[in-house]
Amino acid sequence: MTGLLPTLLRRLGFYALATWAALTLNFVVPRLMPGDPAQAIFARFQGSLDPAALDAMRTAFGVSDTPIWSQYFQYLLHTAQGELGTSLVYFPAPVTEVIGTGLLWTVFLAGVSVVVAFLVGSALGAWAAWRRGGWLDRIGPPLLALIGAFPYFWLAMVAVWALGFQLGWFPVRHAYGVDVSPGWSLAFLVSMTQHAVLPAGTMVLASLGGWLLTMRNTMVGVLDTDAVRYAHIRGLPPHRILWHYAVRNAMLPSLTSFGMAIGFVLSGALLTEIVFGYPGQGYLLLQAVRGQDYPLLQGLFLTISLAVLAANFGVDVLTLALDPRTRR
Amino acid sequence: MNDVVLHIQDLQVAYGSTAVLHGASLRVSAGEVLGLVGESGSGKSTLVQGALRMLGRPAVITGGDVILDGQSLFDLDAAGLRRMWWNTVSLVPQNALNALNPMLTIGAHVDDTLLAHGITDAADRRRRAIDAMALVDLLPDTLTAHPHMLSGGMRQRVAIALALLLEPRLVVFDEPTTALDVVVERDILDRIRALQAERGFAAVFITHDISLLLTFADRIAVLYAGRVVEVAPARALGGPSSHPYTVGLLGALPPKLGEDRTAVPIAGVAPRAGQTTPGCAFAPRCTHASPKCEEPQALRALTDHHHVACHRVAGERP
């Protein structure tokens, strides 16, 4: 079956299946881990949690006597109701609250970085292919490949040391200064932006090369196609060919990669957040792993999986919308 | 009718470091239909598109000259060529599906072309677009369609309409029917013939199927291994003073209904693109080959309109 609606429904079906798989994996993985969640929970909270809450926790982590199927359905039910339990590391904050704060920072930092890197990198790549053999085409890919070959956190730490400690141009830790409090005040926004420059800047620099190369290689192929040659001999001006004949056709493959990248944004820019002490999803993930905070871990897995799936679905829809060939 | 629109002299073209055309010559007069026939890989598209400098990377012209409407195309820069293209000479590409931009409507293609050639008035463009569709018997609503929505034949008609937009003196048809089935092919050929008779433009019709040209072209040029080996009026082709390769081509055609003849393929294989010998490239497959065939064979004139590159047929006349 061709056509927009059946294709969309098929994709939706796939994503529904993938969501179920993600939820099930989320249920299974903590139960496979060595170490006993029950002991961990007990040891920590004996005496400070009431028996009902303790029981609920144990059920959530497979340490009760009810059969595994009933635990599974309990888990699905709780998840649908938005009940993800209470965090152990950030006790007594509920998991949803902990994830909530991290989410905003991650979306801001990693989201902005991916979008900027994609747009700037793709634009540079398109230009490099357009002026094939020019200096951008000759120098761009190798130079950015070299920069990107350094471990991300290494670049970040060099930036911190050089621009932060030595020159004092930018703050080196956290998402905002100690002198401002969160809110929509100008002072806060300014502080937020200042604190984002180094982490976002290094992330963009490290990933720029990849986007440039992808777009450049696709564009080189597109510029050699019959459609572009035909436009050329029909006398179309260069700017029309560049945008409507070349970039519009070269963009589709890049967009798919962009979609996946956006999805993974919510995994948190883990290394960035560690180096800069940025309180995002990645930072929380590491804390959860180190602190054996199963509820938080499971909650993080859930949000990240759902975000990736949603982003991929979004890109699928966008691709279907942008390519006239999918409509009939 | 000695008004020569296109004069290709001894053209040499290479793809990267591989020479593909080893000195080919062709002349097209105003209003005539010149057929260009040759096997796949013989260099037909390369000859005409290369002459017009329409080929992309890695093609490069390595020798010869091309005069279009009195102007040497090799002296022009990109801007000069853009003035010639579509105004004086246009191209109908082999596979319109690949040549049309899948992202744009047919109307956008027409509009783009008109705008690029200085037709600034929107109403004027709209009128010309509808006229262009009517010219090839397509409804105006074709303009709102995207290329993939049209059939192969319709797309080819769009390409023809686009080529005639600015009423050029010469139109090159590069294997316009190769990608189409036989019934649609017939329709397209009839249309081209009618348009040519009505508008009077000169046409170069490139194909690998010589039978299409026998009732359609005024003169036919035969290309073999990167060289033109014969140019003759359609009726004179295949006679006793024809090039052995041409004779072989005609003999290999499937016999028509009622014809008392069997098709005889030419023995041997054509040389690969890039292979070249100083002498006649057909000699290894020719039943009349002699040691003299190893010398370079120039296109010699038998009459004003009939040239053959074969010493046996043309004699020693220069």
Place this chain on the structure above:
Amino acid sequence: MMRALWENPQARAGLVVFGAMLAVALVGPFLVADPDAFVARPLSPPSMDHLLGTTGQGQDVLAQTVVGARTTLGLGVLVGLLVVAIGSVVGGLAGYFGGKVDELLSLLINVSLVLPGLPLMVVLAAYLPAGPGSMAAVLVVTGWAWNARVVRSQVLSLRKRDFVDAAIVAGESPLRVLVVEILPNMASLLGGAVIGATTYAIGAQVGLEFLGLGDLSAITWGTNLYWATNDSALLTGSWWTFVPTGAAIALTGFALALLNFGLDGVTNPALAAGAGTGAPGPQPTPVRRSP
């Protein structure tokens, strides 16, 4: 094809540098001091005795960098090959057999692709017993799916070609067709895949170890950087504990990238460096008469 690669300047540079790194990894450890031993005052800058200075634990940085190469590169190359092998098998089977097999395997591949790799990596690395085997397992489990998708689409399109049908009609077994007919046509794709997978393996390894999730008692490039930050390299300005390992990783990654560029250029001459004159967009056929 190897010769064409060698003639391409970028590929040649990449091969030479990567080869040099491998040589250092293999032979170097025999030529340097014991990286675990306490040799001088901690955090002493480079000197004639210790060319790259000492770490926060008084160990020789040069020795640690050279010895670290062995594990990091060894595991990186191994995982790169494994990831491509597994991805190729799954993708190849899916692309070759089509139908139900393809649907099932594609589902597996797509779901694996869409599940978030980094969190999975972190969790697995944290809970599996430390050691190269676990690290390899983590990297392979999170990395195989990308290759599988690429291989699948290539096999799918090759499958439709005439020469494959001819082989099948002639009675060749599916395995033979895959290995003898299809795979050789994918040599450059697989080559590029191995390069990419190795780069990923090295990078992910170093990242996980930097977070302290690897085998902290082993000497690898990642653990070197972990200990450097743990011993406050930045705050004390002891750049020599940090820079050499970073530079080594970058050099390796850069060499692999150059090799990849060269490979792209060889398989697709339109992409080769050096083509083009810098002119904007499509140009008319150039006229270049030989003198």
